[in-house]
Amino acid sequence: EVQLVESGGGLVKPGGSLRLSCGASGFLFSGFSMTWVRQAPGKGLEWVSSIHSTSSHISYAASVRGRFTISRDNAKHSVYLQMKSLRAEDTAVYYCAREKYNDYGDFRFDYWGQGTLVTVSS
Amino acid sequence: NFMLTQPHSVSESPGKTVTISCTRSSGSIASNYVQWYQQRPGSAPTNVIYDDDQRPSGVPDRFSGSIDSSSNSASLTISRLRTEDEADYYCQSYDGSVVFGGGTKLTVL
Numbered sequence: 001e002v003q004l005v006e007s008g009g010g011l012v013k014p015g016g017s018l019r020l021s022c023g024a025s026g027f028l029f030s031g032f033s034m035t036w037v038r039q040a041p042g043k044g045l046e047w048v049s050s051i052h053s054t055s056s057h058i059s060y061a062a063s064v065r066g067r068f069t070i071s072r073d074n075a076k077h078s079v080y081l082q083m084k085s086l087r088a089e090d091t092a093v094y095y096c097a098r099e100k101y102n103d104y105g106d107f108r109f110d111y112w113g114q115g116t117l118v119t120v121s122s
Numbered sequence: 123n124f125m126l127t128q129p130h131s132v133s134e135s136p137g138k139t140v141t142i143s144c145t146r147s148s149g150s151i152a153s154n155y156v157q158w159y160q161q162r163p164g165s166a167p168t169n170v171i172y173d174d175d176q177r178p179s180g181v182p183d184r185f186s187g188s189i190d191s192s193s194n195s196a197s198l199t200i201s202r203l204r205t206e207d208e209a210d211y212y213c214q215s216y217d218g219s220v221v222f223g224g225g226t227k228l229t230v231l
Contacts, residue, residue, distance in 0.1 A: 046211050047220035095166055102173055106155040106216055112166040
């Protein structure tokens with residue numbers, strides 16, 4: 001059974017840092033790209049960052065570029081999101097999700113974790 | 123980049139059929155596949171339609187997807203509505219970066 005479990009969320013002051021982790025099990029982790037998606041309270045889904053299976057390609061949303069860093073450790077079946085210079089508008093539930101590609105280069109998020117809440121407040 | 127626009131909310135009665143639209147602002151809707159996600163209150167999203175019109179295993183055949191090039195939009199149709207279908211629904215596509223629609227709240231009453 002595929003499982004994604006996020007951790008590391010919590011309350012942090014503006015300007016602070018936090019590192020989220022997502023542990024994966026039940027599939028060949030090193031064969032899949034992974035993504036972080038966030039959802040502010042009462043709002044919709046927002047893509048944050050993605051990392052290729054080999055870390056060869058990384059991308060960020062404009063809203064987090066330069067402040068957030070995505071990484072992965074295939075030996076530990078984990079993907080991480082290092083967040084710094086946090087702002088109130090970064091307050092959200094952060095989900096990690098697995099990317100499932102089709103034969104044409106498009107993909108869907110076929111499995112999601114349960115999410116971890118990050119609250120940025122003084 | 124482009125935007126995906128969804129109606130904020132829709133409502134329908136149990137047993138009826140509802141369609142949720144997702145309109146692409148620029149570029150062809152057919153250029154990149156559209157995915158649909160269901161998010162029940164307090165839960166993570168789950169994929170209910172992929173590649174425009176494909177159903178993942180375990181998703182009831184009451185859920186179907188389509189695209190319409192004339193309106194440059196994708197649609198999620200749910201037939202024989204059940205109260206458990208009440209949820210937020212998001213469309214998503216990709217064109218160099220991931221784009222989500224704003225979400226549609228489906229009320230089944």
